[in-house]
Amino acid sequence: MSQRVRLAVIRGDGIGPEVVAEGLKALEAATAGSDLVFERTEFSLGAERYLATGDTLTDADLDAIKGHDAILLGAVGGVPNDPRLTGANIERGLLLKLRFELDHYVNLRPTTLFPGVTSPLAEPGEVDFVVVREGTEGPYVGNGGAIRVGTSAEVATETSLNTAYGVERVVRYAFETAERRPRKRLTLVHKTNVLTFAGSLWKRTVDRVAAEHPNVAVDYLHIDAVTIFFVTDPARFDVIVTDNLFGDIITDLAGAISGGIGLAASGNINPDGRFPSMFEPVHGSAPDIAGKGIADPTAAILSTALLLDHLGRREEADRVRTAVTADLAERIGGAARSTSEIGDAIAARLAGTNASAA
Ligand SMILES: NC(=O)C1=CN([C@@H]2O[C@H](COP(=O)(O)OP(=O)(O)OC[C@H]3O[C@@H](n4cnc5c(N)ncnc54)[C@H](O)[C@@H]3O)[C@@H](O)[C@H]2O)C=CC1
Ligand SMILES: CC(C)CC(=O)C(=O)O
Numbered sequence: 001m002s003q004r005v006r007l008a009v010i011r012g013d014g015i016g017p018e019v020v021a022e023g024l025k026a027l028e029a030a031t032a033g034s035d036l037v038f039e040r041t042e043f044s045l046g047a048e049r050y051l052a053t054g055d056t057l058t059d060a061d062l063d064a065i066k067g068h069d070a071i072l073l074g075a076v077g078g079v080p081n082d083p084r085l086t087g088a089n090i091e092r093g094l095l096l097k098l099r100f101e102l103d104h105y106v107n108l109r110p111t112t113l114f115p116g117v118t119s120p121l122a123e124p125g126e127v128d129f130v131v132v133r134e135g136t137e138g139p140y141v142g143n144g145g146a147i148r149v150g151t152s153a154e155v156a157t158e159t160s161l162n163t164a165y166g167v168e169r170v171v172r173y174a175f176e177t178a179e180r181r182p183r184k185r186l187t188l189v190h191k192t193n194v195l196t197f198a199g200s201l202w203k204r205t206v207d208r209v210a211a212e213h214p215n216v217a218v219d220y221l222h223i224d225a226v227t228i229f230f231v232t233d234p235a236r237f238d239v240i241v242t243d244n245l246f247g248d249i250i251t252d253l254a255g256a257i258s259g260g261i262g263l264a265a266s267g268n269i270n271p272d273g274r275f276p277s278m279f280e281p282v283h284g285s286a287p288d289i290a291g292k293g294i295a296d297p298t299a300a301i302l303s304t305a306l307l308l309d310h311l312g313r314r315e316e317a318d319r320v321r322t323a324v325t326a327d328l329a330e331r332i333g334g335a336a337r338s339t340s341e342i343g344d345a346i347a348a349r350l351a352g353t354n355a356s357a358a
């Protein structure tokens with residue numbers, strides 16, 4: 001019996017389509033000849049579609065996407081200097097709407113410094129942590145407004161939403177993740193010294209859930225101190241749990257200390273399985289390099305490994321990670337390669353047709 005997977009593909013804007021093409025190559029190569037059968041549906045969503053039609057994510061789009069088992073997304077937003085585009089329509093109206101409507105309350109962002117990858121700051125083995133970022137609340141919910149806009153008396157608010165329900169479920173997921181990892185450490189990252197209302201909720205929730213996980217060592221760091229320790233002592237981190245905004249910011253930094261943002265993969269997970277989970281690179285649409293064929297597709301490829309993990313296909317997921325690890329090790333001192341050259345080399349390793357395949 002084959003395992004049929006209905007995969008929604010949202011290539012998006014900028015380098016999104018370039019890196020998704022390579023992710024799909026890897027996914028196909030990793031699963032060729034197996035019982036896993038992907039049935040792909042393309043959804044043409046993003047800034048370009050919005051500019052052409054005025055639509056971001058319609059109810060019909062959402063309903064159709066809900067009929068899938070998983071989503072692979074490139075990146076959206078970032079057509080430079082177009083005054084018709086604001087964060088409200090693409091970033092919030094499309095990307096965050098997908099995360100909220102599909103209840104992606106876990107935004108999982110593993111960070112590993114692979115052997116052979118150069119980091120300005122750390123050695124391989126020193127960086128191996130996972131950020132569990134809350135994905136449906138925080139300051140990203142659009143809870144705010146502005147008055148007297150454009151005047152010297154303008155006032156703008158952007159209120160962070162934190163619910164006991166929302167915080168507890170992501171904290172529980174983070175503890176369960178820590179339980180499965182050898183070091184069993186969990187760090188809550190927040191700013192409880194000044195964001196005292198939300199911070200107190202997060203801290204009390206972690207303390208309460210910690211009592212159910214006596215094997216997990218728990219500590220707390222303020223977000224500003226975390227930016228120091230990511231640089232000076234990344235080995236201290238195992239599992240980090242944090243809110244939507246802090247998690248967004250520190251995972252770009254996590255990418256930078258572990259070989260570059262082009263290697264950073266993520267999963268927007270709906271752990272209940274009620275809605276399809278969505279896998280995407282941590283990076284955005286990178287308009288500064290779009291169309292040049294130089295984007296690193298590794299993050300998109302590693303995102304397909306997270307997708308395979310989510311489908312319960314650990315063996316195929318590990319094959320993707322092994323092929324990426326081997327490819328990264330060969331990059332040292334090598335000539336720069338294009339997006340498709342990297343994707344082809346990794347796919348060839350997976351297919352066993354690369355001369356130096358591991
Ligand atoms: N999930 C998504 O769809 C995301 C969308 N965005 C959107 O993307 C647009 C651009 O945002 P930025 O702040 O510039 O962030 P970005 O992540 O797109 O780019 C930041 C820097 O990293 C480089 N970079 C990114 N991905 C790369 C890759 N695969 N290989 C090599 N270099 C890479 C870019 O060239 C740029 O110099 C904005 O509209 C933003 O809102 C940003 C982050 C996530
Ligand atoms: C639109 C943003 C929330 C996307 C982003 O930067 C991210 O999820 O990392």
Ligand SMILES: [Mg+2]
Pocket residue numbers: 248249252282
């Ligand atoms: Mg981000």
